[in-house]
Amino acid sequence: MLINSIRGFIMSIADSLPGISGGTIAYILGFYDEFLLSLNNIISDNQIKRKNAFFFLIQLLSGWVIGMILSVIILSSLFSTHIYFMSSLLIGLTISAIPLILFEERNVFKTNFKSIIKYLFYFFIGFILVIFVSTSSTNTSSNPILLTNLNFNLSIKLILAGMLAISTMILPGISGSSVLVILKLYIPIINAIKMVITFNFDYLFALILFGIGILLGAVTTVKIVKYALNNHRSSTISFIIGLIIAAIYSIIIGPTTLEIPKEPLSLSTFNVTAFALGVFIIFVLQKLKHKKEGI
Helix, strand or coil, X not given: CHHHHHHHHHHHHHHCCCCCCHHHHHXXXXXXXXXXXXXXXXXXXXXXXXXXXXXXXXXXXXXXXXXXXXXXXXXXXXHHHCHHHXXXXXXXXXXXXXXXXXXXXXXXXXXXXXXXXXXXXXXXXXXXXXXXXXXXXXXXXXXXXXXCCCCHHHHHHHHHHHHHHHHHHHCCCCCHHHHHHHCCCHHHHHHHHHHHHCCCHHHHHHHHHHHHHHHHHHHHHHHHHHHHHHHCHHHHHHHHHHHHHHHHHHHHHHHHHCCCCCCCCCCCCCCHHHHHHHHHHHHHHHHHHHHHHCC
16 A cells, blocks of 8 residues: 555656656556556446455555645645756656666567557657647746636636646646646646635635546546557557657756746756656665565
């Protein structure tokens, strides 16, 4: 249970920052397939599958909720003042995990010329998609949207935003937070969560609409990604690797999407200690994973 709670905690830290998704963390930490399967099985007719999925997701959720509450209440200001530390940490997580992903998925790839061309094609689709989303999020005005004064159009936008946010959080590489930045809803949603947590329920209906979108998006996305991994795994893995590698760029420009924008991560602001911590976290979690599997 502790391992899954830690996984959920790290996912929530990623989800709270524009630049990287919880899905990326799930894939990096080696439980993405189990995560997808559990999301799919939670509505299964099979009682045993539903029970196993429930307990796994509850363990993840316990860590995720703790991490998100800390992110919103305590760490939000720290993310602004220590964004380069966090960015360096996430880059350490990402770069150190890529070789592990390639090694664990090595059996699904073929080495003939036609297959390699196909893998490169899907890789570049994933890579370009993340670059496009990341670039769009830096070119967006930060004019605030008031979530206590809802109309029909804003209500529909909140539902669609929830669908897009959870879809991109589930899909490795693309940050749901970055999508919310593009839609000008990142800061309003974060502020609404802060208000509701402090018992100001003026924002509750807006969060309910956003939550409805999250539920609708989760069901749809999980089925699509699960089908792709089961039936076209090598192409899907190539696409995901493209997403994850491009996510490094998203992390680098993450500081530009803050409420008070900062310069992108550079060599002068790169934190070697944080990077090493990210590598160490991957090493420890990989060891814990192997211990759990009895390897």
